[in-house]
Structure formats: structure tokens, C-alpha cells
Amino acid sequence: MKNFVRLIQFVAQFVTLGLALAFVISLFAPQWTARMRGSSAESAPPAAAEQTQTAKPLPAKPATRTREPGVTFGPHASTNAASTASDAGTITTSYSAAVEAASPAVVSIFVNKIEQQTRQVLVRTDNPNLPPVVPAQVVTNVPTQNMGSGVVVNADGYVLTNHHVVERATNISVGMPDGRTMPVKVIGSDKETDLAVLKLDVWNTATIPIAEKPVAVGDVVLAIGNPFGLDKTVTMGIVSALGRIISPESGEDFIQTDAAVNSGNSGGALVNAYGELVGITSRTYSPSVNGGNVGISFAIPVDRAKKVLDQIIRYGRVIRAWIGVTCRDVPIQPGDPMPVITGGALITAIDADSPAAKAGLKVGDAITRIDGQWVPNALALRNRESHLEPGSKVTVSAQRDGKQLQFDVTLVERPPTPARAEQSANPQPGG
Numbered sequence: 020m021k022n023f024v025r026l027i028q029f030v031a032q033f034v035t036l037g038l039a040l041a042f043v044i045s046l047f048a049p050q051w052t053a054r055m056r057g058s059s060a061e062s063a064p065p066a067a068a069e070q071t072q073t074a075k076p077l078p079a080k081p082a083t084r085t086r087e088p089g090v091t092f093g094p095h096a097s098t099n100a101a102s103t104a105s106d107a108g109t110i111t112t113s114y115s116a117a118v119e120a121a122s123p124a125v126v127s128i129f130v131n132k133i134e135q136q137t138r139q140v141l142v143r144t145d146n147p148n149l150p151p152v153v154p155a156q157v158v159t160n161v162p163t164q165n166m167g168s169g170v171v172v173n174a175d176g177y178v179l180t181n182h183h184v185v186e187r188a189t190n191i192s193v194g195m196p197d198g199r200t201m202p203v204k205v206i207g208s209d210k211e212t213d214l215a216v217l218k219l220d221v222w223n224t225a226t227i228p229i230a231e232k233p234v235a236v237g238d239v240v241l242a243i244g245n246p247f248g249l250d251k252t253v254t255m256g257i258v259s260a261l262g263r264i265i266s267p268e269s270g271e272d273f274i275q276t277d278a279a280v281n282s283g284n285s286g287g288a289l290v291n292a293y294g295e296l297v298g299i300t301s302r303t304y305s306p307s308v309n310g311g312n313v314g315i316s317f318a319i320p321v322d323r324a325k326k327v328l329d330q331i332i333r334y335g336r337v338i339r340a341w342i343g344v345t346c347r348d349v350p351i352q353p354g355d356p357m358p359v360i361t362g363g364a365l366i367t368a369i370d371a372d373s374p375a376a377k378a379g380l381k382v383g384d385a386i387t388r389i390d391g392q393w394v395p396n397a398l399a400l401r402n403r404e405s406h407l408e409p410g411s412k413v414t415v416s417a418q419r420d421g422k423q424l425q426f427d428v429t430l431v432e433r434p435p436t437p438a439r440a441e442q443s444a445n446p447q448p449g450g
Contacts, residue, residue, distance in 0.1 A: 111292065114241060118253050120294030124227035125287055127194035127245040128167040128180055128217075132187050136161045162189075168244035168287030169193065169217065170299060171226050172328065176219035179299055179324055180286030182208040185215045193219060194250065207331035211405070212271050212319055213301045215286075216331045227288060230295035230321055234258050234274065242278040242300055242316075244287025254279040256314075264398045265302075265317060272402055273317040274298045280316035289318040296321050340407035341433035342415075343373020346397040349385050363387040363418065364400040378426040380417060387423075388416035409433075 135158055142155045167184035171177070178193065185191055185205055193203045201219060208215035234240065238258045246252050256278030263275045276289065280303050289298035298318030319327075330337045346364035363385040369376050380386075386394055390413050394400050407413065409432040416425050 111239070114239075114253075114255065114292060117241060117290060117292055117294035118243065121227050121241070121288055121290045121296070122243055122251055122253070123196050123225035124171040125243045125245075125251065126169045126171060126178060126196065127248075127250050128169050128184055128286060129192045129194060129200070130165045130167065130185060130188045131190040132163050132165060133160050133189060134163045134187075135159070166245060166248055166283045167285045168283065168300070170286070170288045170296065171219070171224055172229070172296075173226055174223050176221045176224055177206070177328065177332070178203065178217040178219060179328060180215050180217060181299070181301055182210050182213045182215045183302075184286050185217070186210075191217070193217070194245075196225070196251070207335045209327055209331065209337045211266070212323060212327050212337070214299065214319060214324060214327045214331075216328055227290070228293075228295045229325070230291055230297045233320065233322065234261070234291060234297045236261060238297075239292045240276055240278055240297060241290050241292075242276070242280055242284060242287060242318075243290065244280075244284035244300060246279075246281035246283040248283060252284075259315070262402075263317060264402055265304075271323070271405060272320070273301065274320055276316055276318060277314045278316065279314075284316075299324050338409060339405055339433045340409045340411065340430040341374065342404055342428060342430060343370040343375040344368070344380065344386075346386065346400055348396045362395040364394055364397040366417075374428045374430055375415075375426075378415070378428040380415065380426055380428075381419070384417040384419050384424075386415055386417045389413050391416075404430075 137156050137158050140155055140157050141152045143151060144153050165184065167180055169178040169180035172179050185208060188205070191203050191205065193201050195201060201221065204218045204220075206216040206218050236258050240256055240258055242254045242256070244252060256276045258274060259277050260275040262272045264272050274289065274297070278289070280300050284300050285302070287300045288296055289300050291297050298320050300316065300318045302317050304313065304315035304317070327337055344364075344366045345368040346366055349363045349365045366375075366380060366382050366384045366386065369380060369382060386400055388394055389400070389403050392403065394403065407430055409430055412427060412429050414425055415428050416423060418424070
């Protein structure tokens, strides 16, 4: 019995000594404790280790870093992907996955053109009524080389770029991401949307993923292109505004972004934070006639670009609807308490035998709605008209002598018109 009691006392003393020793080690050498814990974590079951190695992140989801619980802040990267619980309380640290998904489909466009250049010279004259030397203008045709960007949008080799990139081109070639240079065929182009469709003689080339939903103001976007010949350049910004109409003649609306767009970016990809195409970069805004990036650039929305692509492939041109009226904004009446509500598009001219004339619209009518959709001004009417289909029937609401009237209008295809004058305002091609 005495031996048993002594054994118990020995074990108790040994345990007490071990606990005391562990306390001293954790107090004066905590790194040893952390090292022991790390070694135990490394000895995880083989199945768990294999599962960790095989698990891969989504291919186009931006890398994120978790912040403290309860903090909800940016960005919910795009409206094109459903928000998950794991997205809350995170901040994006890298967009490399988005770039990896989109950049293989972005190509460089090399264009040879014949440009007309005007220069001032001094010419001698024998006219006694003139000075012996007078200034004159000489116009010469000069071969030039321009650069732009393009986006491969399907496996058949169709490429979207800008109309102003390939306009008046004598020869066009495409620089592929793998370093090859290939000839390309122009299928067609549309000046009003500033889009052109090219065709590569290749199959199963890399294509860009297309966003299923439109972007929203505040969404992060990346511009991928070939500025100044620096291919695969990526710049970042946000969507600054939507529905920007920069050309009154066309009425086409654009995405505005502050992502840097420079010469050579034109025709490149504007993608969301998941690498999905949301627009084709087109032009920049600059207060200077020499251009330059001031943080305002524009892109054609991808839904509009898809329609233009489809029509150019099918018909070789873009088919637009036509009402047959010329309008200006309804002037604000003095003392009008609600000028926005009393807006509209005031008809100043109606083409003979046009849908508007056949429906009974008259000069002086103010169009306020099309199919119930508010028309605040003449630009909005032109934009709405450009998105309708020939042959469609619409209900046009108009004010005449203080009365609200409705007219059933059957739209037709817009007839050919002379080349529209280039907008002399500040929006300028980006490349």
C-alpha cells in the first residue's frame, strides 16, 4: 500500500513539474510554442491536404482581403455577378484574374492610310494689285501609319474595333497576342456608333467573355489596349456616367469612364472586374484641340456593339428606324415652375411622305413620349429612334396647342443621307 501511495505522489509531482515548465516556456519563449503548434498543423490528414491543393479560385474573380467583421465596404465588383456572403467585408487587392480572362482576346490593329495634309506656302505673283509673295494652301496625299486596338468576340475570328481606326485604310493587319501578325478583312463599319467589324482567317482563337448585364455607375472597369504601341496595357477606373450622347447627329449613347484611354486604345476592351466585356473604347474628351487624357473617355456599350456586329455580318450595314422629323429642344417658358416636366422635342421640319407626315404630326408639335417612354429633349428622341426597328409600330404622344394627342406611327428604314459632318466639339478619337 505504501508503494502505491508513493507512486501516486511521484506522478503528481511529475505532472506539476511539467505544467510549471510549460508555463515558463510559454512565458519566456512563446515562439517555441508557436513552432510546436505549426508542426502539428502541417501534419493534417492526406485527404484534407489533397483537397486544399486541388481547390482553385474562380478564374475571373478578383483577389480580395478580408477586413474586420462588421465592416462593409467596397467594391461589390460588378452587377454582372451575384453578391455572396463572402464578398461582404472584403477589399479588392488584384484584378489579375480579370486581365487574364480578357487580354488574350485583345489584339493590336496596324493601319496604312493615305491622308490629305494641308500646308501653308508662299507663292510669287505677277499681279500688280497683289504683293510679290502671297500665302497659299497646298494639299498633298501623304501615306501614314496608324495604330489601334481590337477585340476578338467569337471563335469565327470576328473582331470589333472603331470605325475611325480603319476609315480610309489601304491596308490593315492585326497583331495577335502570341506575336503573329495576320491580314484581316473589313466586313463593314458604322460611323454613328464608331464601330467596325473585321474578320481574321483563323478558327478557334481566344475570345473575350461577354457581360450578360449592363454596368452601373460606380462599377470598376479596366481598359485593355495598345496605347502608343504598348500592347496589352491595362488601366483602371470606374463607370462615371451612362447614356452620354456626344454626337447630336447620331444620338448614340456611350459609357463614360475615367480609365485612362490614349492614342492607340481606340477599339480596345472595356471590361468589368470579372474580365467580361462591357464596352468598346472609342474616344476621349479634351478641352485642347491636340487631345490628351484628362480622365474622361467614352466606350460603346456591349449590348449596342452586339447588335451592330450582328447587322453588319448579316446585311453589311446597320439598319435604323426613321420617323422623319427634325427637332430641337422645347424652349423653357418664362415663369414655368417645372421646366423638366414640360420638356420634349419640338418638331421644326417634317419630311414629305415620312412616317410622321402619314401619321398626322405637324411642325410645331412637341413630342413628349414614345410608347409611354418620356422624351425630355431632341437628343433623347434621336437616341430612342436609333434603337427602334424598321417596321415597328409606336405610339407617339405630342402636345399641340396645349392639348395632348397620340399618333400611331409605323417606322421605316432610314433613307441614305449625305455623310454626316464630323463633330467639331471636343470629343476626339482615342487612337
